[in-house]
Amino acid sequence: MKLAVVIALLANATLAEARLHQDGYDTPTETHVELVVGLWHDDKLTPDHGWNHYTFVAPTSGYVAVQMRAPRDHATLWSYLRVIDGDHNWAAVANRVTNLSEVVVAVERGHHYDIIATSQRNATLEPGERQITDGPYTIGVVPIALP
Amino acid sequence: MMTMMTRAHVTFVVLAACASPAAHDDAPAPPRLVAIEPDDVAILYPPSGASIAVDELVPHAIYVRAFGAEGSLQLGGTPAPPRLDELVLVAIRIDPEREQLRLVFQPRTDRDDAVHAFFTLEHGGARELAEQIAALRGGVTLGPLAPHPLLVQPTGAFSTALATLVRRYANPAKLSRVTVITSSGLGTAWNFFGVDVGADGAATPVAIPTLPTAVHLEAFFAGFVDGELTGEPAFTPESTTLDPRDDLRLLANHDRLARATAADRKRAAAAAARIEDPAVHTSDTIDCASCHVAHLVQAHGPTNVHMFGYDHGRPSIQPRTIREVDASVLALNTR
Numbered sequence: 262m263k264l265a266v267v268i269a270l271l272a273n274a275t276l277a278e279a280r281l282h283q284d285g286y287d288t289p290t291e292t293h294v295e296l297v298v299g300l301w302h303d304d305k306l307t308p309d310h311g312w313n314h315y316t317f318v319a320p321t322s323g324y325v326a327v328q329m330r331a332p333r334d335h336a337t338l339w340s341y342l343r344v345i346d347g348d349h350n351w352a353a354v355a356n357r358v359t360n361l362s363e364v365v366v367a368v369e370r371g372h373h374y375d376i377i378a379t380s381q382r383n384a385t386l387e388p389g390e391r392q393i394t395d396g397p398y399t400i401g402v403v404p405i406a407l408p
Numbered sequence: 409m410m411t412m413m414t415r416a417h418v419t420f421v422v423l424a425a426c427a428s429p430a431a432h433d434d435a436p437a438p439p440r441l442v443a444i445e446p447d448d449v450a451i452l453y454p455p456s457g458a459s460i461a462v463d464e465l466v467p468h469a470i471y472v473r474a475f476g477a478e479g480s481l482q483l484g485g486t487p488a489p490p491r492l493d494e495l496v497l498v499a500i501r502i503d504p505e506r507e508q509l510r511l512v513f514q515p516r517t518d519r520d521d522a523v524h525a526f527f528t529l530e531h532g533g534a535r536e537l538a539e540q541i542a543a544l545r546g547g548v549t550l551g552p553l554a555p556h557p558l559l560v561q562p563t564g565a566f567s568t569a570l571a572t573l574v575r576r577y578a579n580p581a582k583l584s585r586v587t588v589i590t591s592s593g594l595g596t597a598w599n600f601f602g603v604d605v606g607a608d609g610a611a612t613p614v615a616i617p618t619l620p621t622a623v624h625l626e627a628f629f630a631g632f633v634d635g636e637l638t639g640e641p642a643f644t645p646e647s648t649t650l651d652p653r654d655d656l657r658l659l660a661n662h663d664r665l666a667r668a669t670a671a672d673r674k675r676a677a678a679a680a681a682r683i684e685d686p687a688v689h690t691s692d693t694i695d696c697a698s699c700h701v702a703h704l705v706q707a708h709g710p711t712n713v714h715m716f717g718y719d720h721g722r723p724s725i726q727p728r729t730i731r732e733v734d735a736s737v738l739a740l741n742t743r
Contacts, residue, residue, distance in 0.1 A: 299644025
């Protein structure tokens with residue numbers, strides 16, 4: 262699969278810190294969805310719910326690719342993913358053609374990961390600027406084998 | 409896309425026995441001696457479906473017990489099954505081998521979902537029902553499997569009488585299994601799951617052949633490239649007891665297929681042929697996704713997982729279904 266990946270950023274923020282930092286824009290909506298390797302969950306972002314929070318518990322140790330995809334050339338939804346593991350978090354934004362973002366993470370069996378899906382527009386709002394993202398996306402965790 | 413294959417016509421038509429007398433006053437008259445045709449055991453309604461409320465056939469309480477309250481997401485956040493009130497009956501299948509009646513429901517919405525309900529028939533019930541449907545035709549010979557010509561006018565006598573038969577034979581007390589297909593991944597993935605329904609109405613997740621016993625949902629991911637099969641992994645979860653002769657998964661990823669050896673390609677193509685052969689495999693021996701995509705991965709067309717129903721409003725009749733129907737017709741006309 263040709264992935265239009267993306268920028269991967271390593272930052273230092275816990276989920277709580279991320280929430281605090283993002284409160285100026287939105288508080289992540291708790292979806293109560295636990296993602297499962299190989300299955301796709303469809304969801305949407307709206308001006309009132311511009312950040313969605315998921316969880317993932319790794320069934321095995323190894324690498325997974327957390328992926329988020331929205332319709333190509335969507336006017337307001339530009340896929341943006343953040344994966345949070347304690348003091349570490351990784352983020353990725355899709356290119357505008359595929360609107361597919363991906364974060365590859367080395368995971369440990371039984372370990373819990375937080376995942377936030379939003380739009381690049383929401384992640385870069387200026388203070389006081391309102392969210393306008395409104396559209397569908399899908400999110401999944403894909404097992405991958407790296408050499 | 410309308411998937412139509414030339415079917416092997418059964419040429420040695422023989423007499424079918426009379427069915428037992430009708431049990432209800434409003435039932436059709438007892439059938440005359442008539443040969444069973446494919447359209448008597450596999451009936452495709454027009455896309456608008458039958459004028460029968462689905463919850464007359466599949467009790468809401470059992471549906472909720474099986475899949476949770478309305479809107480309940482399934483494993484991994486995969487979609488909830490469609491609501492009963494958004495479904496229409498689009499197809500009927502009669503299986504004399506299993507003495508089973510299968511009703512196929514699809515949503516009125518643009519969701520690419522389906523619900524199949526299976527009813528146990530009494531011994532000889534499949535023959536009885538098929539003969540009554542054949543008698544309703546009044547001697548008219550129908551062509552290849554397609555939306556039933558006599559159902560094009562939903563208010564016609566055939567439609568009314570067929571609805572009466574469906575209500576009689578699809579006895580909710582005899583509901584034995586409900587299976588569901590949902591689509592996710594923005595229309596790029598399909599999820600298969602179901603429950604067996606006990607005599608007391610209890611629902612037990614269907615064990616899917618070749619998958620780990622603890623897993624009761626299988627998914628097929630076609631990938632995000634339009635018109636290509638690039639899903640990786642295409643099948644989730646991975647089969648644990650799949651016979652290599654039945655492993656078509658290589659065909660489900662064009663990138664991997666392009667890198668495969670000729671021997672591996674040949675083996676995967678042979679597996680697809682085996683899976684499409686009802687004399688080799690049934691739902692008791694092969695997983696849902698392998699069966700539902702066996703034609704797709706060979707045809708290299710748009711993804712369509714519907715064996716006998718509608719694919720985005722277009723009739724979908726897969727080769728395996730035609731073979732199953734021909735086997736049923738043969739059995740009913742020669743016993």
